[in-house]
Amino acid sequence: MSRTYLGEFEELVLLAVAVLELQSAGAYGVSIADELKLRTQRTTSVTGVHVVLYRLEEKGLVGSELGGASQVRGGRRKRLFTLTAAGQQVLREMRQLRLGFWEALPTPFFS
Amino acid sequence: MGKPSHNPTPDPQGSAGQRASAQEPPRWASRLLSWLTPAELLEELQGDLQEQYAQRIDQNGPLRARWWYVLEALMVIRPYYIRRRLAGLANRLRDFFLKRPTKTRPFIHPEHSSPPLMNTDMIRNYLKIAWRNLIKYKGYSAINISGLAVGMAVAITIGLWVWDELSFDHYYDNYDRxxxxxxxxxxxxxxxxxxxxxxxxxxxxxxxxxxxxxxxxxxxxxxxxxxxxxxxxxxxxxxxxxxxxxxxxxxxxxxxxxxxxxxxxxxxxxxxxxxxxxxxxxxxxxxxxxxxxxxxxxxxxxxxxxxxxxxxxxxxxxxxxxxxxxxxxxxxxxxxxxxxxxxxxxxxxxxxxxxxxxxxxxxxxxxxxxxxxxxxxxxxxxxxxxxxHLYSGFDKQGNNTGGLIQYVWLFSLIAGFVLLVACINFMNLSTARSEKRAKEVGIRKAVGSIRGQLIGQFFSESFLVVLLALLFALSLTTLWLDWFNQLADKEMSILWTNPFFWLLVGGFVLVTGLLAGSYPALYLSAFQPIKVLKGTFQVGWLAALPRKVLVVVQFTVSVTLIIGTLIVYQQVQHAKNRPVGYSREGLLQVQMTANDFYTKYEVLHQELLNSGVVYETAQSASQATELWSNNSGFEWPGKSPSQQSDFGTLTVSPEYGKTVGWQFVAGRDFSKDFASDSAAFVVNQAAVRFMSLKHPVGETIRRNGTPYRIIGVIQDMVMGSPFEPVYPTVFFLRGPLNWINIKLKPTVATSDALPQIEAIFKKVIPSVPFDYDFVDQRYAAKFADEERIGQLAAAFAGLAIFISCLGLFGLASFVAERRTKEIGVRKVLGASVFTLWRLLSKDFVLLVFIAFVIATPTAWYGLNGWLKKYTYRTEISWWIFVAVGWGSLLITLLTVSYQTIKAALINPVKSLRSE
Structure with a gap:
C-alpha cells in the first residue's frame, strides 16, 4: 500500500487546513487549534498542532509561507499553510476509503 | 461551515494588541520557549502563542491565560522539537567542519534537516568494535571487568552499610527531639x-x-x-x-x-x-x-x-x-x-x-x-x-568519644580506597592495552577518521566495560548481601528505588568511564598516523612509573589490612584464652521471672538434684556473665579517707561457689552450716588488691556500718567485659536473688539432661515456660563485636588482595609484552627460562617489598591505637609481620609467574620474526 499513512489527529489537522485556507484568516497554528476545538470539543495545544503541521509538510501534504505580522503577535509573522495537490489527493483517498466501508454496512445500521 | 466566533487574526491597531503588549506573557516561559525551539520555527510559534495568549486574556482572564501559556511553552519539550533543535546545533557544527555541501536536501529548510540526534550507524559500529575487542582479549577483559566489578560491589555493599548506620533511628518522627x-x-x-x-x-x-x-x-x-x-x-x-x-x-x-x-x-x-x-x-x-x-x-x-x-x-x-x-x-x-x-x-x-x-x-x-x-x-x-547509636562511647573523663561512627568512617575509607584502586587498575589495564592499538588508530586516521570519531570510539568502549562491570557488581552484591547481613547483623537490601543510590551509581559510572577512557581517547587519538604506522612510535619509560607506584600503593593497603586482620584475630583469641576464674561448661542459667520461682525454689532444687543429671544448683542476683550492681559505703581497716569505695556486689546462695566452680586462693566458701555466714563476704583478688589487705581472711569490712567478715578470697571471675580488668567484687548471702544457676553433671550429655530438666521445671512451675541460657554461649557473645570486625576486615583484606593481584597481573603482562623482544634476544644468546623468570620477577618483588616496608609501621601504628582501647590486650608479635611479608611475597610471585614464565617460554623465532 503506497498510500501515505495519516494518524487521526493528522487527518483532522489536514482537513482544518483545507477548510481554513479558503477563509480570510488563513490556516495557521492558532486558527487551526481554534477550529479543532470548535469541532471536536477538545482542547488542542498550539505546539502540538505545529508539530503535526511540520510533519505534514515533510510528507509533502501541505505547503507553507510566512506572512501576516501583527501587533497582537508581537510583530511576528505567522506561517500560513495551504493544501498541496498531494494533500488533496490524500484527503480524497481517505474519504473514498471511509465511504467504501459505510456502503458495505447494511442499511438498518443507520436507522 | 462553522467559523470561530472570534476572528483569529486581530486588527493590528486593535485594543487587544495594546493590552497584549501591556501585559506580556510570563517572561521565563518565553525564554524557555526561545531556548528550546529550533531557531527557524521560533518566530511563528512564539507569534501564535502570543496571539492565543491575548485571546485567552479576553476570554478567560489573565490568570488562566498565563497558565495556558506556561503549559504550551512546556509542551515544546517534546521529541520533535528537541531533535530538530539538536539537529540544528549539530548542523552548525558540521557546517563548521565540512567543506563540501551535503548531497541530500531535506524537504523543508534545506539547511536544517532533522536527522537523528547522533549517527546511529557510527554508534553501532563503535559498540561492535568495542565488543570485538573485548572478545579478542578475553583474559584482559575478564580481569578488567571483574576487578572493577569487585571494587564496585565492595563499595556498594559498604555504602549500603554506611547508609543503614547513618539512617539509624530515622524511623521515628521525633528523631531530633x-x-x-x-x-x-x-x-x-x-x-x-x-x-x-x-x-x-x-x-x-x-x-x-x-x-x-x-x-x-x-x-x-x-x-x-x-x-x-x-x-x-x-x-x-x-x-x-x-x-x-x-x-x-x-x-x-x-x-x-x-x-x-x-x-x-x-x-x-x-x-x-x-x-x-x-x-x-x-x-x-x-x-x-x-x-x-x-x-x-x-x-x-x-x-x-x-x-x-x-x-x-x-x-x-x-x-x-x-x-x-x-x-x-x-x-x-x-x-x-x-x-x-x-x-x-x-x-x-x-x-x-x-x-x-x-x-x-x-x-x-x-x-x-x-x-x-x-x-x-x-x-x-x-x-x-x-x-x-553512632556516638555511644564515653571516655574516662565523661566526654562523648564517638563509637560506631569510627567504624563508619573506617569502612567508608576502605570502600573509597578499594574503589579507587579498582578504578586505577581499570584505567591502567585499558591504557596498557590501548598502546597496542596505536596501529589501529593510525590506520583509522589514514582511512579518514576524524579525531572526534576516535574519541567517541574509545569512550564508548570504556563505558561499555564500566556498564558491564556495574551489572556484575550489582549481581555480586545481591549474591553476597545475605552473607554480609548475617556477618554485620543487619537487614539491608539494595536500594533499588532510592534515587540517591542511582545518582551515586550513575555518577560513578560516568566518572570512571570518562577517566578510564580519557587517556586512549584523548592521547592516542592525537597521534600522527605516519609516525605510528612507520613504527617509530614509542611510549616513554615514564609510562610504567605510575603503574609501579600504583602497585606499591595497592600492596601497602592490602598488607596493612592483612596485618590488621591477624592482630584483631590474635586479640580475640587472647581474650578468649583469658582465665575466667570459674567453669562455664554445662552451666545453665534461668531467670526467675515469676513468683513461683521464689516460693518453689527448694522443691525445684531438690527435684533437680534427684534427677541425677544435675551436679548442683544455686541462686544469684545476676548472671555469671554480667555484673549488674555496684555499691559504695564500704569501710575497711587501713582505708585512706580519700579512697572512694565502690565494689561490685553480688548476692548468691551458699551453693553458688560449688555450682559455678570458683577457685579459692585463701579461706573457705559459704556454708549452710555456719549461721554466721549471713554476715560474711567472699571477695575476689581484685578487691583484695584494691583494699591493699595483707591477710584478707578474717578481716572485717563494714558496709553502711554493718560489719562483715571476709571468709574467703577467690580468683578473679571475669563477669564483665573480657577485655577489661576484673572489677573488685564482694559476694554475700543477704539480698534479692533473681537467677537460678544449674550445673550439669559433666558425665551426662547436655542433650540428655535438658529434656529432663525441662520436665522438672514444667512439673514444679507449670505456669512459666522453661527459658534458659548457656553461660558459655553468653560468654562467647561478648566477643561478637570483635569477631565481627575481624571477619569484616578479613573479607575486605581478601578482596583488597584480589584487586591488588589483578593490578599486579596487569602490570606483569604489560611489562612482559613490552619486553618480548628483549627476552627473545636474551634467549637467543643463551638465557635459561629460570634466569628470565628471575629477571622479570625481580622488579615486582622489589615493589612489594617497598609496599611491605611502608605498610608495617602504618599497621603497627593503627593497630596499637586500636589495642589501647582494651585494658586486657595482646602484644603485637613480630611473627605476624614476618608471616605477612612472606605471604605477600609468595602471592606476588604466583601472580607474576604466570606472565613471566609465559614470556620466558615464547619461542624467540616468533618474537623476533618481524625484525
Whole structure:
C-alpha cells in the first residue's frame, strides 16, 4: 500500500487546513487549534498542532509561507499553510476509503 | 461551515494588541520557549502563542491565560522539537567542519534537516568494535571487568552499610527531639557513664522543667518476659514504659490507638508478636498474663519497627504503672539507687546541650545529706537520639568519644580506597592495552577518521566495560548481601528505588568511564598516523612509573589490612584464652521471672538434684556473665579517707561457689552450716588488691556500718567485659536473688539432661515456660563485636588482595609484552627460562617489598591505637609481620609467574620474526 499513512489527529489537522485556507484568516497554528476545538470539543495545544503541521509538510501534504505580522503577535509573522495537490489527493483517498466501508454496512445500521 | 466566533487574526491597531503588549506573557516561559525551539520555527510559534495568549486574556482572564501559556511553552519539550533543535546545533557544527555541501536536501529548510540526534550507524559500529575487542582479549577483559566489578560491589555493599548506620533511628518522627536521660559519676578520678537513673528523677524533670520537656517517660529495661495466653506460654522482649511512649516513638498503629497504654492493665504488641501469640485471630481485647502475675488486655497492635532502630527488638509495650503495681519496692527508692531508665521528648525549640547544662546538678541537689554519694559527683545529662547509636562511647573523663561512627568512617575509607584502586587498575589495564592499538588508530586516521570519531570510539568502549562491570557488581552484591547481613547483623537490601543510590551509581559510572577512557581517547587519538604506522612510535619509560607506584600503593593497603586482620584475630583469641576464674561448661542459667520461682525454689532444687543429671544448683542476683550492681559505703581497716569505695556486689546462695566452680586462693566458701555466714563476704583478688589487705581472711569490712567478715578470697571471675580488668567484687548471702544457676553433671550429655530438666521445671512451675541460657554461649557473645570486625576486615583484606593481584597481573603482562623482544634476544644468546623468570620477577618483588616496608609501621601504628582501647590486650608479635611479608611475597610471585614464565617460554623465532 503506497498510500501515505495519516494518524487521526493528522487527518483532522489536514482537513482544518483545507477548510481554513479558503477563509480570510488563513490556516495557521492558532486558527487551526481554534477550529479543532470548535469541532471536536477538545482542547488542542498550539505546539502540538505545529508539530503535526511540520510533519505534514515533510510528507509533502501541505505547503507553507510566512506572512501576516501583527501587533497582537508581537510583530511576528505567522506561517500560513495551504493544501498541496498531494494533500488533496490524500484527503480524497481517505474519504473514498471511509465511504467504501459505510456502503458495505447494511442499511438498518443507520436507522 | 462553522467559523470561530472570534476572528483569529486581530486588527493590528486593535485594543487587544495594546493590552497584549501591556501585559506580556510570563517572561521565563518565553525564554524557555526561545531556548528550546529550533531557531527557524521560533518566530511563528512564539507569534501564535502570543496571539492565543491575548485571546485567552479576553476570554478567560489573565490568570488562566498565563497558565495556558506556561503549559504550551512546556509542551515544546517534546521529541520533535528537541531533535530538530539538536539537529540544528549539530548542523552548525558540521557546517563548521565540512567543506563540501551535503548531497541530500531535506524537504523543508534545506539547511536544517532533522536527522537523528547522533549517527546511529557510527554508534553501532563503535559498540561492535568495542565488543570485538573485548572478545579478542578475553583474559584482559575478564580481569578488567571483574576487578572493577569487585571494587564496585565492595563499595556498594559498604555504602549500603554506611547508609543503614547513618539512617539509624530515622524511623521515628521525633528523631531530633527524643533524648535519654543519663548520668556521669566519678570514682577515684575516673568517670563512668550510665543510663540507669534514680526513680524520682523522672517526676522531678517533669515537674521542674515543663517548658523544656514535652514528655518524660520512666521505663524499665528492655528485657525478656514470660507472657501467657490461655494455656500457651511465650517468652517475649518487652518494655514497661509510661503511657505516652507510642506518641513519642510515633508508632504506626495497625489496630487501636496510640493512647492504648493509658489504662494500667493494658498491653500493646507488635504485629509479629501478635501473630506469634494469637495467630490469625483478632488480638484486640484479649487478655495476656505477664510474668504470671500481671493481667493485661491487648489495646493496640503496632507495625514492627525496622531493624535499624533502637526499640526494634521490643515486641510489646506495657504500662509502667502495671510494673510498679507488681513491684512496690520501686516507689520506695530514693535518689541513691540507679536502676530505671528515663526517656524524654523535648519541645521543638529546646537546645539539648543547653538543657543538659541546666539540669546537670539536679541529682546532687537531692543528695545533700549523703556525703559518700555526693563525693561521686553525679552529673545528669541528656543523650540525644541522634547519638545513641553512632556516638555511644564515653571516655574516662565523661566526654562523648564517638563509637560506631569510627567504624563508619573506617569502612567508608576502605570502600573509597578499594574503589579507587579498582578504578586505577581499570584505567591502567585499558591504557596498557590501548598502546597496542596505536596501529589501529593510525590506520583509522589514514582511512579518514576524524579525531572526534576516535574519541567517541574509545569512550564508548570504556563505558561499555564500566556498564558491564556495574551489572556484575550489582549481581555480586545481591549474591553476597545475605552473607554480609548475617556477618554485620543487619537487614539491608539494595536500594533499588532510592534515587540517591542511582545518582551515586550513575555518577560513578560516568566518572570512571570518562577517566578510564580519557587517556586512549584523548592521547592516542592525537597521534600522527605516519609516525605510528612507520613504527617509530614509542611510549616513554615514564609510562610504567605510575603503574609501579600504583602497585606499591595497592600492596601497602592490602598488607596493612592483612596485618590488621591477624592482630584483631590474635586479640580475640587472647581474650578468649583469658582465665575466667570459674567453669562455664554445662552451666545453665534461668531467670526467675515469676513468683513461683521464689516460693518453689527448694522443691525445684531438690527435684533437680534427684534427677541425677544435675551436679548442683544455686541462686544469684545476676548472671555469671554480667555484673549488674555496684555499691559504695564500704569501710575497711587501713582505708585512706580519700579512697572512694565502690565494689561490685553480688548476692548468691551458699551453693553458688560449688555450682559455678570458683577457685579459692585463701579461706573457705559459704556454708549452710555456719549461721554466721549471713554476715560474711567472699571477695575476689581484685578487691583484695584494691583494699591493699595483707591477710584478707578474717578481716572485717563494714558496709553502711554493718560489719562483715571476709571468709574467703577467690580468683578473679571475669563477669564483665573480657577485655577489661576484673572489677573488685564482694559476694554475700543477704539480698534479692533473681537467677537460678544449674550445673550439669559433666558425665551426662547436655542433650540428655535438658529434656529432663525441662520436665522438672514444667512439673514444679507449670505456669512459666522453661527459658534458659548457656553461660558459655553468653560468654562467647561478648566477643561478637570483635569477631565481627575481624571477619569484616578479613573479607575486605581478601578482596583488597584480589584487586591488588589483578593490578599486579596487569602490570606483569604489560611489562612482559613490552619486553618480548628483549627476552627473545636474551634467549637467543643463551638465557635459561629460570634466569628470565628471575629477571622479570625481580622488579615486582622489589615493589612489594617497598609496599611491605611502608605498610608495617602504618599497621603497627593503627593497630596499637586500636589495642589501647582494651585494658586486657595482646602484644603485637613480630611473627605476624614476618608471616605477612612472606605471604605477600609468595602471592606476588604466583601472580607474576604466570606472565613471566609465559614470556620466558615464547619461542624467540616468533618474537623476533618481524625484525
Amino acid at each position: 527524643i533524648v535519654q536521660v543519663a548520668q556521669h559519676g566519678t570514682v577515684n578520678g575516673e568517670t563512668w557513664t550510665g543510663s540507669n537513673v534514680p526513680f524520682p528523677l523522672g517526676d522531678e524533670l517533669k515537674g521542674q522543667y515543663p517548658n523544656d520537656f514535652k514528655r518524660v517517660l520512666k521505663a524499665w529495661h528492655i528485657q525478656d518476659h514470660g507472657l501467657t495466653v490461655g494455656t500457651n506460654h511465650f517468652s517475649l522482649t518487652g518494655q514497661f514504659i509510661e503511657s505516652e511512649a507510642p506518641d513519642m516513638l510515633s508508632l504506626h498503629m495497625l489496630k487501636g490507638t496510640r493512647a492504648g497504654l493509658t489504662e494500667p492493665n493494658s498491653i500493646m504488641v507488635s504485629a509479629s508478636a501478635a501473630k506469634v501469640m494469637f495467630g490469625e485471630t483478632d488480638p484486640m481485647g484479649k487478655v495476656v498474663k505477664i510474668n504470671n502475675a500481671m493481667d493485661a488486655t491487648v489495646t493496640g497492635v503496632y507495625d514492627d519497627m525496622p531493624a535499624n532502630t533502637e526499640f526494634h527488638q521490643v515486641q510489646f509495650f506495657a504500662p509502667w504503672d502495671l510494673y510498679v503495681s507488681g513491684n512496690h519496692w520501686i516507689k520506695e527508692q530514693g535518689w541513691g539507687n540507679n536502676f530505671i531508665q528515663v526517656w524524654a521528648e523535648l519541645h521543638p525549640h529546646v537546645d539539648v546541650d543547653k538543657l543538659s547544662a541546666k539540669i546537670k546538678d539536679i541529682k546532687l541537689k537531692h543528695l545533700a545529706n549523703n556525703k559518700e554519694l555526693l563525693a561521686l559527683h553525679f552529673q545528669i545529662f541528656l543523650h540525644p537520639m541522634s547519638k545513641w
